[in-house]
Amino acid sequence: MANYQIFTDTCCDLTPEMRKEWGIEYYRMGLIKDGQALSATLDGDDYTLEEFYGWLKNGVKMTTTAITVEEFVTKSKPVLAAGKDIIYIACSSALSTSINIFNTLAKEQLSEEFPDRKIIGVDSLTASATMGLLLYAAAKKRDEGLSIEELAAFVEEKKFFVNQWATVDTLTYLKAAGRVKAGAAFFGNIFGVKPIIISDRKGNNLSIEKAKGTKASYNRIVQGVLDTYIPDECFDVIFIGEGDNKEGAEYCKRMLEEKLPGVRIIITSIGPIVGNTCGPGILATFNFGKEVTRYDGDGIQ
Numbered sequence: 001m002a003n004y005q006i007f008t009d010t011c012c013d014l015t016p017e018m019r020k021e022w023g024i025e026y027y028r029m030g031l032i033k034d035g036q037a038l039s040a041t042l043d044g045d046d047y048t049l050e051e052f053y054g055w056l057k058n059g060v061k062m063t064t065t066a067i068t069v070e071e072f073v074t075k076s077k078p079v080l081a082a083g084k085d086i087i088y089i090a091c092s093s094a095l096s097t098s099i100n101i102f103n104t105l106a107k108e109q110l111s112e113e114f115p116d117r118k119i120i121g122v123d124s125l126t127a128s129a130t131m132g133l134l135l136y137a138a139a140k141k142r143d144e145g146l147s148i149e150e151l152a153a154f155v156e157e158k159k160f161f162v163n164q165w166a167t168v169d170t171l172t173y174l175k176a177a178g179r180v181k182a183g184a185a186f187f188g189n190i191f192g193v194k195p196i197i198i199s200d201r202k203g204n205n206l207s208i209e210k211a212k213g214t215k216a217s218y219n220r221i222v223q224g225v226l227d228t229y230i231p232d233e234c235f236d237v238i239f240i241g242e243g244d245n246k247e248g249a250e251y252c253k254r255m256l257e258e259k260l261p262g263v264r265i266i267i268t269s270i271g272p273i274v275g276n277t278c279g280p281g282i283l284a285t286f287n288f289g290k291e292v293t294r295y296d297g298d299g300i301q
Helices: 016-022 049-057 069-081 098-113 129-144 148-161 172-176 182-191 214-228 246-259 272-278
Strands: 004-009 024-027 029-033 036-040 062-065 085-090 119-123 162-167 193-199 205-212 237-242 264-269 283-288
Touching (some): 004 069, 004 129, 016 129, 024 069, 029 272, 049 272, 062 272, 069 098, 085 098, 085 148, 119 148, 129 148, 129 162, 129 237, 129 283, 148 162, 162 214, 193 214, 205 214, 214 283, 237 246, 246 264, 246 283
Parallel strands (some): 237 264
Antiparallel strands (some): 029 036, 029 062, 162 193, 193 205
C-alpha cells in the first residue's frame, strides 16, 4: 500500500461514498452567507445541497473563499504525524488561490514541523467532476503502486485530456461571477440561449457556443462527449454533474448509455463552490478523451 494520502478540495464535487471508496480526503473551502462564515462542505453536515440551492433560488447572496492555512495545517498534521506523505490535487489556479496558499504558506509551515515528509501540490487546471475524474484515475494508479512523485507526474500529464461540457439554466450567476458580459447574460435570459462551457487548457471556464433552449443544450453537451471520448483503462467512466437538476442529469445519462453501451455513467452533485458560480440548474458532463487545446480568447461573448 502506498505510504501517502491523496487530498483534494471542495471543488472536486465527489460524494462522500466516492471519496471513501477511493481513499481520498479533502480540504474545505469557505462559504460566506449573510455575513456568516460556513465551510463549503460536500458532506451535508452543516447544510444539505438541497438547502444550499434553495438559498440561491431565494436570492440569498453568497461568496466563496479559498482554503485557509489553518484548514490545510489542521487536516494535514495527523497524516504527516502518522508517517505518511501528502499529495494535494487542487482546483484550477485560474479559479482559486488555494493551490498557491498550499504550495507557499501551508507547505512552509508543515515542512518545518515534518522535514522528512514529502508534501506535493498539483494544480489540476480543472474543477468540479473534471477534477473528480483525475482523482478517480489517481486513486487507481496509487493502488497499482505508483510512488507519490510518479503520481504527481501522471496527473500533470493526464489533466489536459479530461473534457468538460456544461450548460446553465440562467446566465445570471455567471454574470455576477464575471464569467459573461452583462449584455450576453441579458440576451441569454430573455431569449433562452444557453451557453456551452468547457474548461480550457489554462484552467478557465470558456463559453464556446450558444444553444437555443434547454433540451438543445443537453443534446449538445452529450454530443461533446461523443466527439471527444476515448476509452482508457484509467478513465473508464463518464461523470455527469448536476446542481438542482436531477431530471437533466437522468436525461443525459439515458442518452449516453444508449450511445455508449457498456460505459459506466456516474451522476454526482455539484457542490457549493461551483454551484454558487453557476447557479441552480447547472448540468455538466466530464469525460476522458481528446486533448484540450482551446484557450481563453477562443470563445464567444
